[in-house]
Amino acid sequence: MTSSNxxxxxxxxxxxxxxIAVVAFPILxxxxxxxxxxxxxxxxxxxxxxxxxxxxxRTVLGEGMARAGGGAVGQMLMNSFVMAIVxxxxxxxxxxxxxxxxxxxxxxxxxxxxxxxxxxxxxxxxVRILPTYQVIANLNLLNSYTGLTLPLIASATATFLFRQxxxxxxxxxxxxxxxxxxxxxxxxxxxxLPLSRTNIAALFVIVFIYGWNQYLWPLLVTQxxxxxxxxxxxxxxxxxxxxxxxxNLVMATTILALLPPVLVVVLMQRWFVKGLVETEK
Amino acid sequence: MHKRVTFDNKLLPYLLVSPQxxxxxxxxxxxxxxxxxxxxxxxxxxxxxxxxxxxxxxLFLLNDPHYLRSFxxxxxxxxxxAVSALIPAxxxxxxxxxxxxxxxxxxxxxxxxxxxxxxxxxxxxxFMFNPAVGIVAQWLKLVGIDWNYKLxxxxxxxxxxxxxxxxxxxxxxxxxxxxxxxxxxxxxxxxxxxxxxxxxxxxxIVLPLLSPTTFFLVVVNMVxxxxxxxxxxxxxxxxxxxxxxxxxxxxxxxxxxxxxxLGSSSAQSVILLxxxxxxxxxxxxxxxxxxxx
Numbered sequence: 100m101t102s103s104n105x106x107x108x109x110x111x112x113x114x115x116x117x118x119i120a121v122v123a124f125p126i127l128x129x130x131x132x133x134x135x136x137x138x139x140x141x142x143x144x145x146x147x148x149x150x151x152x153x154x155x156x157r158t159v160l161g162e163g164m165a166r167a168g169g170g171a172v173g174q175m176l177m178n179s180f181v182m183a184i185v186x187x188x189x190x191x192x193x194x195x196x197x198x199x200x201x202x203x204x205x206x207x208x209x210x211x212x213x214x215x216x217x218x219x220x221x222x223x224x225x226v227r228i229l230p231t232y233q234v235i236a237n238l239n240l241l242n243s244y245t246g247l248t249l250p251l252i253a254s255a256t257a258t259f260l261f262r263q264x265x266x267x268x269x270x271x272x273x274x275x276x277x278x279x280x281x282x283x284x285x286x287x288x289x290x291x292l293p294l295s296r297t298n299i300a301a302l303f304v305i306v307f308i309y310g311w312n313q314y315l316w317p318l319l320v321t322q323x324x325x326x327x328x329x330x331x332x333x334x335x336x337x338x339x340x341x342x343x344x345x346x347n348l349v350m351a352t353t354i355l356a357l358l359p360p361v362l363v364v365v366l367m368q369r370w371f372v373k374g375l376v377e378t379e380k
Numbered sequence: 381m382h383k384r385v386t387f388d389n390k391l392l393p394y395l396l397v398s399p400q401x402x403x404x405x406x407x408x409x410x411x412x413x414x415x416x417x418x419x420x421x422x423x424x425x426x427x428x429x430x431x432x433x434x435x436x437x438x439l440f441l442l443n444d445p446h447y448l449r450s451f452x453x454x455x456x457x458x459x460x461x462a463v464s465a466l467i468p469a470x471x472x473x474x475x476x477x478x479x480x481x482x483x484x485x486x487x488x489x490x491x492x493x494x495x496x497x498x499x500x501x502x503x504x505x506x507f508m509f510n511p512a513v514g515i516v517a518q519w520l521k522l523v524g525i526d527w528n529y530k531l532x533x534x535x536x537x538x539x540x541x542x543x544x545x546x547x548x549x550x551x552x553x554x555x556x557x558x559x560x561x562x563x564x565x566x567x568x569x570x571x572x573x574x575x576x577x578x579x580x581x582x583x584x585i586v587l588p589l590l591s592p593t594t595f596f597l598v599v600v601n602m603v604x605x606x607x608x609x610x611x612x613x614x615x616x617x618x619x620x621x622x623x624x625x626x627x628x629x630x631x632x633x634x635x636x637x638x639x640x641x642l643g644s645s646s647a648q649s650v651i652l653l654x655x656x657x658x659x660x661x662x663x664x665x666x667x668x669x670x671x672x673x
Binding site: 108111112114115118119122123125126128129132140141142143144146192193194196197199200201202203204205206209212215216219220221222223227228229230231233234249250252253258265266270273274277282283284286308311312314315318319330331333334337346349350353356357360361363364365368371372375376 | 383385386387389390392393394396397399400401403404405406407408409410411412413414415418468471472475476478479482486488489490491492493494495496497498499500501503504505506507508510512513514515518546549550551554555558607610611614615632633636637642645646649653656657660
């Protein structure tokens, strides 16, 4: 390597590291803020870690911002977790079943069902806010896990992903199963499901993040503090934090709210990338 | 479309599709249908008096300066978010693609913001730019900028654009990197042998070959800014100050839930629906077949 090449490569690494530093900067600031007491954060921002780190996290997890009337973040994290898991599992189950029906059976209205599912791609929550809320209210599902999750588990993309994948499964496998006298559900359990493992893992990562990060929907269907999810709960804390200056607690909550999905992405990176690319196809 | 070898069963396929179809009908078709119906009626806040008004909710919106302003703001906002999220991502992806060792490490260190919820991203940025305690706000004051996004509409807009674009950089980076890695190295080497420098190679070979990915990402980023950044707006500015960041999705929510104007909110939903349909068609017709992964 010539010296000019080496210089060039050093420059490239330097810019990349700078890029990463800029991207990570907001998190660093949040971590620092969550390690101080409220008073230290008033005035010039302290560019060092304080010694209230554990105190702050213990406070928000157990009591929340009691003075602000907010619930405990521990409960909110629990709600977020239940919501993300139920949506992820529910989406995968109902999508894999309907994709199985559409690919492996011939029946009247098959294409009709397919188009009904397809068209939901075009109906994000944001364009049907009020009427969907009314449906949930009429079914008495406000402030319940069912209300939080059920409307979000239908998914055209997941059904497509499984449909695309099933179409690539060799016909010979189906023939062999039929010759061996296996019925459709037996074939589904013993052949299709094991083959779909990586697709399920990829989809799980994407949908878990989708469920955890929901904002508008929980905002509409939860009025009781005990049902708040952490992502929407923060907003209420911010409004109060501005008046009472408890930014240390808000930033601790922010870190807790972003940690689970970030960990899922980092630890399951391979499936995450696969899921991201495949669901966009 | 389906398999040559299929199973015969009269009832089973209906059982298998029924959960998804039920959820779809109850939570997608009925609400969307109701949005269309409501948009044709005018209703007072208590639901006592309901009158069929035809398209007048729409006509009213299209002549309403507040709505048109919100429309303009949304277009500016989504273009700005797309550009601010695409350019840094492209630069980082080109650099990461060019290095021999360690590209995966950089990838891991750059993709995680994708997992941060838009609302949480909003809160992170709001804290840094808080006029009283925010570190960046304090820096800006040092260099003489009077920073207060709560009073200054342009500053509020800049803040929500940064917060929304920040988390989208990682997504764009991944797709750009995949697109770059799909470009045959022989093409670039051939150009290098012919004496084209790195910059020339980038603009005459890499960028044109990357254009399907870029186009796809432009559409995805616009959709993201249009619909998925409600949390950023709601957590950071509540559409303010004085409507400066009142994007369409936020306005539907605000007019419907806070203002309780059902007819207008539904008409706005229907307009958003038409926008989604157009964007989806564009994505499928012009993007899908041309993008290589």
